[in-house]
Amino acid sequence: MQTRFSWFNVTSIVLGFAFLYIPILLLVIYSFNESRLVTVWGGWSTKWYGSLLNNEQLLTAGWVTLRVAFISATFATILGTLAAIVLTRLGAFRGRTLFSGLVFAPLVMPEVITGLSLLLLFVAIGMDRGFWTITIAHITFSMCFAAVVVQSRLLDFDKSVEEAAMDLGATPVNSFFQVTLPIIAPAVISAWLLAFTLSLDDLVIASFTTGPGATTLPMKIYSQVRLGVTPEINAVSTIMIAFVTVGVLAASYITKRSTMKAAADARKAQ
Amino acid sequence: MRRWYVIAAPYIWLLLFFLIPFFIVFKLSLSDMARAMPPYVPVFDMSGLANFFSQLDFENYTFLLSDPLYINAYTSSLKIAAVATMFTLLVGYPIAYGMARAPREWRPTLMMLVILPFWTSFLIRVYAWIGILKKEGLLNLFLMNYGIISEPLNIMNTTTAVYIGIVYSYLPFMILPLYSSLEKISPALNEAAEDLGSPPWRAFWQVTFPLSMPGVIAGCLLVFIPATGEFVIPDLLGGSETLMIGKTLWSEFFNNSDWPVSSAVAVVLLLALVVPIVVFQRMQQREREAV
Numbered sequence: 418m419q420t421r422f423s424w425f426n427v428t429s430i431v432l433g434f435a436f437l438y439i440p441i442l443l444l445v446i447y448s449f450n451e452s453r454l455v456t457v458w459g460g461w462s463t464k465w466y467g468s469l470l471n472n473e474q475l476l477t478a479g480w481v482t483l484r485v486a487f488i489s490a491t492f493a494t495i496l497g498t499l500a501a502i503v504l505t506r507l508g509a510f511r512g513r514t515l516f517s518g519l520v521f522a523p524l525v526m527p528e529v530i531t532g533l534s535l536l537l538l539f540v541a542i543g544m545d546r547g548f549w550t551i552t553i554a555h556i557t558f559s560m561c562f563a564a565v566v567v568q569s570r571l572l573d574f575d576k577s578v579e580e581a582a583m584d585l586g587a588t589p590v591n592s593f594f595q596v597t598l599p600i601i602a603p604a605v606i607s608a609w610l611l612a613f614t615l616s617l618d619d620l621v622i623a624s625f626t627t628g629p630g631a632t633t634l635p636m637k638i639y640s641q642v643r644l645g646v647t648p649e650i651n652a653v654s655t656i657m658i659a660f661v662t663v664g665v666l667a668a669s670y671i672t673k674r675s676t677m678k679a680a681a682d683a684r685k686a687q
Numbered sequence: 688m689r690r691w692y693v694i695a696a697p698y699i700w701l702l703l704f705f706l707i708p709f710f711i712v713f714k715l716s717l718s719d720m721a722r723a724m725p726p727y728v729p730v731f732d733m734s735g736l737a738n739f740f741s742q743l744d745f746e747n748y749t750f751l752l753s754d755p756l757y758i759n760a761y762t763s764s765l766k767i768a769a770v771a772t773m774f775t776l777l778v779g780y781p782i783a784y785g786m787a788r789a790p791r792e793w794r795p796t797l798m799m800l801v802i803l804p805f806w807t808s809f810l811i812r813v814y815a816w817i818g819i820l821k822k823e824g825l826l827n828l829f830l831m832n833y834g835i836i837s838e839p840l841n842i843m844n845t846t847t848a849v850y851i852g853i854v855y856s857y858l859p860f861m862i863l864p865l866y867s868s869l870e871k872i873s874p875a876l877n878e879a880a881e882d883l884g885s886p887p888w889r890a891f892w893q894v895t896f897p898l899s900m901p902g903v904i905a906g907c908l909l910v911f912i913p914a915t916g917e918f919v920i921p922d923l924l925g926g927s928e929t930l931m932i933g934k935t936l937w938s939e940f941f942n943n944s945d946w947p948v949s950s951a952v953a954v955v956l957l958l959a960l961v962v963p964i965v966v967f968q969r970m971q972q973r974e975r976e977a978v
Contacts, residue, residue, distance in 0.1 A: 426785035430797065433782030437804050437858065440815040443825060447818065500697035507690055512698070519701040521968045525909065527916020527960070529933045530953045533940065534708030537950070541711055557704040560697065611806075618808040621918055625940075635810050642810070642923060646818045654811040661806050669799060 441658065448651035465652040475637055475653065482617060482634040485548065489555035490612035496556065497563025497608055498601075502593075504564070505571040523561040531558060532625030539626065546628025554626040555619060559612035566611060570604030571597075600679075603672040610668050614661050709957075716747055716950035747951035757935065757952065764932040765959065767846065767921075768914040771853035775861045775910050776903065778854055783865035783902070784895075788874065798866070805859040813852055813923050820848050820924070844926030852920040857913070861906040868902030869895070901970070908967045912960055932956050 448466075452459030469475060500520050523531065535554045539546055578600070582592035598605070620635040627636070634653070641650055751757045786797045804812065819825045820843040827839040842848050872895055880890035896903075918933035925931070932952065940949040 423788070425781075426788050428785075429781035430785040430789065433778070433785070433858075433862075434800060436778070436855070437801070440819060440855070441804065441807065441812065443819065444811070444815040496697045496700055499693055500701075503694050503697065507694065510694065516694075516698055516701075517972055518968055519698075519705055521971050522964060523705060525912040525964055525967055527913055527933060527956065529916050529918050529936045530712075530957055531705075533936065533949060533953050534712045535704065537711045537715055537946070538704065538708040553704060557700070560700070564697075614806050618810065620810050621937075635808065638810060638814070639919075642814050642817070646814070646821070650814065651818075654808070654814065657811060658807050661808075662803065665799075665803060665806050673795075 444651055445655045445658065448648060448655040450648055450651075453648060465648040466656075468649060469652055469656075472649070474632075475634070475649075478632045478634045478637040479653075481548065481631055485552050485555060485623075485633065486613045486616035489552045489559060489616045490609050492552075492556045493560040493563050493612040494605060494609040497560040497612070498567045498605060500560065500564040501567035501571055504568055520561050520564050523558045524565065526558075528619075528621035529625075532622040535622070536625045546626060547631040550626045550628065551623050551631060551633065554622050555612075555616040558622065559615045562615060563608035563612050566608040567601060567604050570601045574600055603675050606671060607668055610664055614664070617657070617661070712950045712953050715947055716954045717744060718947050719744075719746065747947050748955075750948065751951055751955060756930075757932075760930040760932045760935045761955065761959065763930045764915050764917075767849060767929070767931060768853075768911050768917075771850050771857075771914055772907050772911045774850060775854045775857055776907060779858055779861035779865055779906065780903075782858075783862045783869055786862070786866050787869035787872075794870075798863075801859050801862050801866075809856060810919060812856055813919055816848070816852055816855065816924060817843065820851070843924065846925065846929045848924040848926075849921050849929050849931075852924045853910070853914050853917065856920065857910040860909040864905035864909065865899065865902040868899045868905075872898045901974075905967070905970055908963050908970075912963050912967065915960060916956055 449461050449463060450457075450459055451462035451464070500516075504517055504520065532554070535550075535557070536546075539550050544550060579592050579596055582596045583589065587595065618635065619633075620639050623633045624636055624639075627633070634657075638650055638653060641647065782801075786794060786801070789797060817824070821827075822839050822841065822843060824843065826842070827836075830836045831839065842851070876894050876898075877887075877890045880894050881887060885893070916933040916936075917931060918937050921929050921931040921934045922937070925934075933956075936949050936952045936956070939945050939952060
C-alpha cells in the first residue's frame, strides 16, 4: 500500500490550496491597509475596524443577521434531525419518495427560484414580510443541509444499541434521548453550525423574502460592493471569516475529542 | 402513533414552504401583470372556477419565446455552467486525487481545509476576486510589476471572470464527492495494472478514472445545477455581455417588478434543471440506501 506523498500529489494539493486560500488571504491583508485605495499599500492600520464601530447601519444589519441565523439554525437543526430519523429509522411509509425528494431538492435548487417562490407564498397568505419571513425561508433550506449531515451519522452507527435499549424496556422516545442523541450529538452540533453559517451567508433568498426594516449583513455588503471595493467591506468580511473559522475549528475539535473518547470507551468495554 | 408526529413535523414544513410555493410560482406565471400591490391579477380569486380558468394564459411564455433576450440568457447560462463545470472538474480532480493518496493521518486536515472556504461567505469569496481581477487590481499589478505583461489585462466584467468565479466558489462541491469515491479505490489496483505492464497514465485512465465515475457525476451535478441559476457571480464579476438567467430573473423581479414574467422565467429554469436534479436525487437515494 502506497500512502506516501508523491511529487504530483503534493504539487496538486499545494496549488489547489493556494488557489482556494490566496484570494481570502489577500482580502484579509488588505483590510489592514492604511490607504483607502485598495491596490496601494499604505502600511498597517486597524482604522477601518474602528470606523465599523461607528457605522450604525452595518451594526444593525449585523445584529439582525445574527438573530435570524441563531433562530433559523435552531429550528432547522430540530426539523432536520427529525427528517434524518424519518429517512433512516422509520422504514417505508406512504409518501416516503416525495419526502426524500423534498429533503434533497433544496440542496441544489437555484436560490433565485427558492427565494421567488417563498416570497410569492408569503404574499399569497398575506404575511407581513421582514424578520420572520427571512427566518422561515432560512429554516426551510438549511433544515435540508442539517438533515443530510445528521443522516450520514445515523447511517454510520450500530443500530443494535438502540434495539438493545428497547429490548430492555425503553420506549422509542426514551431510547432516542438516552442512547441515540448522545451518539449523534457531534453531527447535530455540526448541523447547527452549518445551518448557522448558511443563514449568515445568504444574500439571494433574504433579498426576496425581506420587507421594510429588515436588512441583513449580506444585503448591506452587496449594496456597497456594487459601488466598488472598500477597506470597510474588507474589514467586515475579515470579521465574518474569523467568526466562521473559529466556529468550525471549535466544532471539529469537539467532534474529534468525542470520537476519541468513544473509541477509548469502546476499548474499555472490550 | 408517535411515529406520525415525527414524520409530520418536517413533512408538513417542507410541503408548506417548499412544494406549495412552486405551485404558486406556476400559477402566477400564467397570470397577467397589474400595477398594484401585489403586482399581479390574483389567480386565487375564488369567485368562480370558470373565471379562474379564463384568466390563465400562456402569454408570459409566448413573451419569453418571442424575445431573444430570454432565449439567449437560457442558452448562455447552460453553456457557461457547462464550461465552468468542466473547468471545475479539471481543477478539482488532481486535488481530490492528491488528497485521496495522501498519508492517512493527513486526510482529515486536508478535508477540513477544503471545507473551510465553503463555510465562509459566498458573497465575500466572490467579492475577494473583484480586488484581484479589476483593471488596477492585484493580478494586473503583480503581472506588470514582474514585466510579464505591459498592458493591464481586461478580465473583470467579462465572461472569463464569471468562469473564474464559478470554478473558485464551487470547487469544494466538486472535490468532496470526487475525494470520497477516489478514497475507496485501492491503490493496489493501480499497482496491479502497472505490474502487468500498463504505463501509469494508462492505468489511471483505464482503472482509476472509470472507478471514480460516481464521484465525477455527483460533483458535476453539484456544480452544474446551482451554477446555471447563479446570480451573485455574473452580477458582480460579469459584464453586460454576460447573460445569465438568474440575473435576468432578478432584474425582471427587482427592477421591472414584473412578477408574472419572473415566475415564468423561474418555471422554465426549473424545467431545464429537472433532469439533472432528478438524476442527483436518485444517486443520493441509492447511495444512502445502499449502506
